[in-house]
Amino acid sequence: MPELPEVETVRDGLARHVLGRTVVDVDVRRDYSVRRHEAGPLDFAARLTGRRLEAAVRRGKFLWLLLDEGAGRGDDALLAHLGMSGQLLVRGAHLADAGASGGTTDVVVAPGSVGWVEHPHLRVRLGLDDGSALDFVDQRTFGHLSVPDLVPTPDGAPGGLGSARQALPVPVAHIARDLLDPALDRRAVVTAMRARRTEVKRALLDQTLVSGVGNIYADEALWRARLHGARPTAALRATDVERLLDAAAEVMTQALEQGGTSFDALYVDVNGASGYFDRSLAVYGQDGRPCPRCGTPVRRDAFANRSxxxxPRCQPRPRPRRA
DNA sequence: CGCTCTACCTGTGTGC
DNA sequence: TGCACACAGGTAGAGC
Known part of the structure; x- marks a missing residue:
């Protein structure tokens, strides 16, 4: 599933392959994929057509492409959330000269030409001015695209963008900075998490406290920090929470490095953890397999309609608390 | 307001 | 073989 490392891999690919391109055609194959664009699919297409893609920005699991100035309107962006199966695939002619970044020898086929195979889960296609296409592919349709306005926030934009771009897409305004954002206030996160009256895994997954962590990396981070996810946040020491945040940042950084090395230059692609990080997962999806640290079989439990x-040895379950 | 729970989707795998 | 159902899970919004 796309969590922060996978989304960052996509952002990086977009930054290298589509910036500077202008959208010349918008083909929404499934309206549901633009359901968050409240003005509807036609408006979505109208807002994108003729616009130039100027920067690729990410916060947590949200990703957006800043658009050049629209006629008589404020700043806006093409916003994407990949959900659990979304992909952004760059396909087409301009990749022929992408050898410097990818070294691919694949035959490049223009969209629509002989030999072109369209992805069965293609939801939205953006035709670009060099004949290439940016495809939004999403099997399980939890992902979505929209073109929201940018709004100034007290928090400001991630990643050291210029002051003119100190704004976030409306749907991202409430999302906290992520663990790889240099401007993240770690101490404030520790304080906020300990102030919560909930279990630590729930707090780690709360995108308004710190963003980018999903179910997979939450379990991996908790394992690395030797904490059970059911531990009450209020009872944790500050050093426990710091250790957990360190572990989460570390595991996501490592996943990002692996994702980067296996990145196929022909695609801006993400297959989620199953694509390339599977072999490095200590506990997620490993029930019955030995813990890499102590050999005790990994255990699976129900958690919030998932797993x-x-x-059980490295991360003892807390004793049930009486109310 | 703070926290928990469910709806939203569809392809894949499993059990009967 | 075919059908029913569980499962994967991020987010918004409803519910308590």
Missing amino acids: SFTC
């Missing part, structure tokens, strides 16, 4: 994976 949690833990080592």
Whole structure:
């Protein structure tokens, strides 16, 4: 599933392959994929057509492409959330000269030409001015695209953008900075998490506290920090929370490095953890397999309509608290 | 307001 | 073989 490292891999690919291009055609194959664009698919297409893609920005699991100035309107952006199966694929002619970044020898086929195979889960296609296409592909349709306005926030934009771009897409305004954002206030996150009256895994997954962590990396981070996700945040020491945040940042950085090395230059692609990080997962999806640290079989438990994976020895479950 | 729970989707895998 | 159902899970919004 696309969490922060996978989304960052996509952002990087977009930054290298589509910036400077202008959208010349918008083909929404499934309206549901633009459901968050409240003015509807026609308005979505109208707002994008003729616009130039100027920067690729990410916060947590949200990703957006800043658009050049629209006629008589404020700043806006093409916003994407990949959900659990979304992909952004760059396909087409301009990749022929992308050898410097990817070294690919693949035959490049223009969209629509002989030999072109369209992805069965293509939801939205953006035709670009060099004959290439940016495809939004999403099997399970939890992902979505929209073109929201940018709004100034007290928090400001991620990643050291210029002051003219100190703004976030409306749907991202409430999302906290992520663990790889240099401007993240770690101490404030620790304080906020400990102030919560909930379990630590729930707090780690709360995108308004710190963003980018999903179910997979939450379990991996908790395992690295030797904490059970059911531990009450209020009972944790500050050093426990700091260790957890360090572990989460570390595991996501490592995943990002692996994702980067396996990145196929022909695609701006993401297959989620199943694509390339599987072999490095200590506990997620590993029920019954030995814990890499102590050999105790990894355990799977129900958690919030999904699963949690833990080592019962390294991460002892807290004693049930009485109210 | 703070926290928990569910709806939203569809392809894949499993059990009967 | 075919059908039913569980499962994967991020987010918004409803509910308490």
